[in-house]
Amino acid sequence: MSDADSPPTDAPSDDSFEPVEPNTGEEFEPVDVFPDSEDFDLRPGADSCYKCSTCDTNCPVAEVDDEFPGPKFQGPEQWRLKQTDDDHTVDDSIMDCSNCMRCDNACPSGVPLSQMHNTARGEYVSQEMSKTSVEYWRNRILSNYRTSAWLASKLPRVANFAMNFGPARWLMEKTMGVTKEREFPEFARQTFREWWASEGGAAGSRERARERRERRGDPVDADKKIAYFHGCYSNYNTPEVAKALVRVYEHFGYEIVVPDQKCSGTPMFANGMLADARRHAEVNISSMADLIEEGYDAIASCTSCSMALRQEYPELFDIEGVDDVAAHTFESVEYLRIHEDLKGAVQAAEIDDDLAEEFAYHAPCHARNQGLDRQAVELFGDLDGVGIEDVGDSCSGISGTYGWKAEKYEKSMQIGEEMFEHMEAADGEVGMTECPTCAMQMEHGTGYEIRHPMELLEAALVD
Amino acid sequence: MPSTPHVVVIGGGSTGAGIARDLSMRGVEVTLLEQGNLTHGTTGRMHGLLHSGGRYAVADQASAEECIEENRVLRDIASHCVEMTGGLFVKRPEDSEEYFQEKLAGCRECGIPAEVISAEEARSMEPHLAADIEKAITVPDGAVDPFRLVVANAASAQEHGARIETHSTVTDLLVEDEEVVGVEVEHASGPGKRVHGTEGGREEIRADYVVNATGAWAGRIGEMAGVDIEVRPSKGVMTIMNVRQVDTVINRCKPKGDADIVVPHETTAILGTTDEEVDDPEDYPEEQWEVDMMIDTLKELVPMLEKARTIRSFWGVRPLYEPPDVGSEDPTDITRDYFLLDHAERDGLDGMTSIVGGKFTTYRMMGEEISDHVCEKFGIDADCRTDEVPLPGSEEFSVLRDYMDEFGLRSPIGRRSVERLGSRAEEVLDTDEPNPVVCGCEGVTRAEVQDAIEGAGSDLNAVRIRTRASMGNCQGGFCCHRLANELSREYDEVTTRAAWDELLQERWKGQRHALWGEQLSQAMLNYAMQAATQNRDSDPADGDDIEFAAFDGGREAPDPSADEAGVATDGGEDGH
Numbered sequence A: 001m002s003d004a005d006s007p008p009t010d011a012p013s014d015d016s017f018e019p020v021e022p023n024t025g026e027e028f029e030p031v032d033v034f035p036d037s038e039d040f041d042l043r044p045g046a047d048s049c050y051k052c053s054t055c056d057t058n059c060p061v062a063e064v065d066d067e068f069p070g071p072k073f074q075g076p077e078q079w080r081l082k083q084t085d086d087d088h089t090v091d092d093s094i095m096d097c098s099n100c101m102r103c104d105n106a107c108p109s110g111v112p113l114s115q116m117h118n119t120a121r122g123e124y125v126s127q128e129m130s131k132t133s134v135e136y137w138r139n140r141i142l143s144n145y146r147t148s149a150w151l152a153s154k155l156p157r158v159a160n161f162a163m164n165f166g167p168a169r170w171l172m173e174k175t176m177g178v179t180k181e182r183e184f185p186e187f188a189r190q191t192f193r194e195w196w197a198s199e200g201g202a203a204g205s206r207e208r209a210r211e212r213r214e215r216r217g218d219p220v221d222a223d224k225k226i227a228y229f230h231g232c233y234s235n236y237n238t239p240e241v242a243k244a245l246v247r248v249y250e251h252f253g254y255e256i257v258v259p260d261q262k263c264s265g266t267p268m269f270a271n272g273m274l275a276d277a278r279r280h281a282e283v284n285i286s287s288m289a290d291l292i293e294e295g296y297d298a299i300a301s302c303t304s305c306s307m308a309l310r311q312e313y314p315e316l317f318d319i320e321g322v323d324d325v326a327a328h329t330f331e332s333v334e335y336l337r338i339h340e341d342l343k344g345a346v347q348a349a350e351i352d353d354d355l356a357e358e359f360a361y362h363a364p365c366h367a368r369n370q371g372l373d374r375q376a377v378e379l380f381g382d383l384d385g386v387g388i389e390d391v392g393d394s395c396s397g398i399s400g401t402y403g404w405k406a407e408k409y410e411k412s413m414q415i416g417e418e419m420f421e422h423m424e425a426a427d428g429e430v431g432m433t434e435c436p437t438c439a440m441q442m443e444h445g446t447g448y449e450i451r452h453p454m455e456l457l458e459a460a461l462v463d
Numbered sequence B: 001m002p003s004t005p006h007v008v009v010i011g012g013g014s015t016g017a018g019i020a021r022d023l024s025m026r027g028v029e030v031t032l033l034e035q036g037n038l039t040h041g042t043t044g045r046m047h048g049l050l051h052s053g054g055r056y057a058v059a060d061q062a063s064a065e066e067c068i069e070e071n072r073v074l075r076d077i078a079s080h081c082v083e084m085t086g087g088l089f090v091k092r093p094e095d096s097e098e099y100f101q102e103k104l105a106g107c108r109e110c111g112i113p114a115e116v117i118s119a120e121e122a123r124s125m126e127p128h129l130a131a132d133i134e135k136a137i138t139v140p141d142g143a144v145d146p147f148r149l150v151v152a153n154a155a156s157a158q159e160h161g162a163r164i165e166t167h168s169t170v171t172d173l174l175v176e177d178e179e180v181v182g183v184e185v186e187h188a189s190g191p192g193k194r195v196h197g198t199e200g201g202r203e204e205i206r207a208d209y210v211v212n213a214t215g216a217w218a219g220r221i222g223e224m225a226g227v228d229i230e231v232r233p234s235k236g237v238m239t240i241m242n243v244r245q246v247d248t249v250i251n252r253c254k255p256k257g258d259a260d261i262v263v264p265h266e267t268t269a270i271l272g273t274t275d276e277e278v279d280d281p282e283d284y285p286e287e288q289w290e291v292d293m294m295i296d297t298l299k300e301l302v303p304m305l306e307k308a309r310t311i312r313s314f315w316g317v318r319p320l321y322e323p324p325d326v327g328s329e330d331p332t333d334i335t336r337d338y339f340l341l342d343h344a345e346r347d348g349l350d351g352m353t354s355i356v357g358g359k360f361t362t363y364r365m366m367g368e369e370i371s372d373h374v375c376e377k378f379g380i381d382a383d384c385r386t387d388e389v390p391l392p393g394s395e396e397f398s399v400l401r402d403y404m405d406e407f408g409l410r411s412p413i414g415r416r417s418v419e420r421l422g423s424r425a426e427e428v429l430d431t432d433e434p435n436p437v438v439c440g441c442e443g444v445t446r447a448e449v450q451d452a453i454e455g456a457g458s459d460l461n462a463v464r465i466r467t468r469a470s471m472g473n474c475q476g477g478f479c480c481h482r483l484a485n486e487l488s489r490e491y492d493e494v495t496t497r498a499a500w501d502e503l504l505q506e507r508w509k510g511q512r513h514a515l516w517g518e519q520l521s522q523a524m525l526n527y528a529m530q531a532a533t534q535n536r537d538s539d540p541a542d543g544d545d546i547e548f549a550a551f552d553g554g555r556e557a558p559d560p561s562a563d564e565a566g567v568a569t570d571g572g573e574d575g576h
Ligand SMILES: Cc1cc2nc3c(=O)[nH]c(=O)nc-3n(C[C@H](O)[C@H](O)[C@H](O)COP(=O)(O)OP(=O)(O)OC[C@H]3O[C@@H](n4cnc5c(N)ncnc54)[C@H](O)[C@@H]3O)c2cc1C
Pocket: B010, B011, B012, B013, B014, B015, B016, B033, B034, B035, B036, B038, B039, B040, B041, B042, B043, B044, B045, B046, B047, B048, B049, B050, B051, B168, B169, B170, B171, B213, B214, B215, B216, B217, B221, B234, B235, B236, B237, B238, B273, B315, B316, B317, B318, B319, B357, B358, B359, B360, B361, B362
């Protein structure tokens, strides 16, 4: 159920985002023989590869895992070899790809690598992975984080204790292959959605936004409205990020709706659970598409969520409205940088409370894919009272569920090594990133507290 | 007359290799002589269609019947060279309904299983067929790999005691008293497997009988003994796509025409072809418009071809023959049937028969007929068994399929390797040594390359045709040097360099007609990489430069390194 009830107004901005131009071959419109099939034609993608291996040299997993053949093989090469025979199967190494999507960005030739990997992984899981194997169920549980989180949020205190209870964790590693090295994230006592309802939901937001507009000298009826895709993590674990977003956007006079939503699908793509991902995507697209028609833009505070809505959905699912949603989805800082004088506002502000820190900023791989890897540094470089330092372009190594798997844990930490070192070398002792799982890894590797840019914006701009 | 006659077979194409196998299986002592690699001639430049006979079912029913018969035989004895893709004759709205009905009736008259299917059914089999097609006829067309098949025939002949000499040109026939009694041969390197740099030499080989299976070159051999053989070489172009746009053979259902067929072949799809008479089977123009026409015409059947990547184009010459009294104007009217010319009966010259015309699909039948003929001459009473004894690699293939994953290879690489090696897979792939992938595009591992080197000597083009290494989308950009490296385990530097040069040269030339879009990017990358990291543009330690400039001038460009039979198969006039 969506709480959006405003009448339709002007169409929102048309600044659509094009990460690469993946050569998905949709223009050839092969006959839709199997209307339910999720097969996009990957021939043009395979044609685009000229074997330069740039993707391989940019793959963080290939760097630490000698057994992993790398994106060139997983994508165009395997696809081309496999097409000769229906009996051909996807190699099991596809499960070692963390879906960080750095290869997508690296390819100079527009090969839709992550689309090829996601497709192959989906095929592998549905056709070759035993549905009774521990690995399948472990992956399924990890990728359906939303379900576990929902359960835990019913009894957050018990969950927080139980999930990090030593013997229980030992058992989880032994029986399920979930590493005991990591701390489970804490569950908030009050979810963001509970808080949002208590604040009056959409109606409350409209009122506050109008008030703000008046104070700012904007037209009271200004067409400023967003649909917030908070994702699971900021709902169950870090509602402070979601609350910060609400306050910052309302500060600029935006009215917010928080539509019905499910998991963005990011962990499911990474585990080849395409059927699960599709089910969730259908809900997300349907509620977002309706709002977009009414003039809303979709805003995510998690860069993997915005990536899913923008790129993975249209690459993998042929759902009505999917392209509109992709074209109208933005990351939270990005959107304000486009539509507001965010830089001016930040330059005029000053931080003197407990966030007056030196931040070690890590750009998530998925932010990089959307061209957002410098936004926080460019923005906060001008903010009085804080410092911010980019810790470089390495991958954090956790890639969502990847680093949670017992057999991947060591590799995940090896990939993260460079980032940890750079964080230690940076001035401050507080980290910053847009991605909740990168944040987990940063904290795990350095012990630093990790903040989201929205939190700093809130501290700077909202009184 | 000696108890075991010695027969020299000239020509290492499908016909010659098929004859060599058949004769040696019947206990005859055979020497096969080929001026280049096996498949150096037309066989290495054909379309790869295992005819169902459908294409000839209206105009040339005798050929059609032979095709369907041999199609069934080859599925059995050459299973590791054949992929039964099935085929379609597709009718577009502007194509004649009358001809469609004739085609259907013709197929049935010739015993070719044929069914009419609707446009929807056709498009559910092949989603990339044009939306406006009307209907189609299904036939049992297939795809066949000529390289593998000829190599397997030669290997089988060798197992039965035959001597196989490649890079050995017949320069003269020895004629005594109106009888051919042997041949004079020029070996490019020593006898046996080819080794670069080995001293070649001239050899006189005496024979009890000579079979001329030199296809489009048959007339030249005839001249050596003063007999006339009226082969009418006719060229055709084929363009290789990077991926398969279709998994079924797609024919246009039209009386005749250029550019009317797409054959899915291994990892690629091959478009073809044209039919144009030429004077010289080794020197004919290769023109860009021929390639353009392939794509422009065939996109009417498969629209996505227009924007798809091509990796290479090549030309071949058909060794068409018609008895002198027929005199067809148009080469497409010349029969595809084969003819056995006994020069004793025909020209009063004993000791030699030529076999001309025919098709790849009927190579075995041609071999059988000429072997019957030779055996009869020598009073040998042995039955032909080539229709029932599988080729090396095709034995009990189905059993092996189940064990595919056992060689420690990544799934698609293991599968492709087994598809190529057939029943030899275990023997070749089961190794204790590290077995890295040498050619990524085609998924060829070191073990398979080493096996090919064992069979082919220091000739990397011969390794190429055995394994498909360097035949994928980068056209050897990333594996030629690795192949050379594999060679260097056995051979010295000079030999390795010579073989490497030759392979690179051959790979470059065939891409000339595909250099736009993605393949142009590929060529630029290959060039930059090979020039910058391997000194391939001008290597001070190396005599011959790679002829990168050959692209610019196309066929007019001078060809300084034209050493006769060095560079093999696809690549047409410049490729020899
Ligand atoms: C464009 C095209 C497409 C075709 N497509 C198909 C198809 O899809 N399916 C099909 O069934 N058929 C096809 N054919 C026909 C088929 O390729 C040929 O009929 C068949 O390959 C002929 O084989 P061959 O052994 O007779 O001739 P070749 O393969 O030409 O063999 C003759 C050999 O003799 C050697 N030689 C010549 N002179 C000498 C000498 N002096 N000394 C030593 N050796 C010598 C040559 O180097 C050559 O290797 C096609 C032909 C063409 C041109």
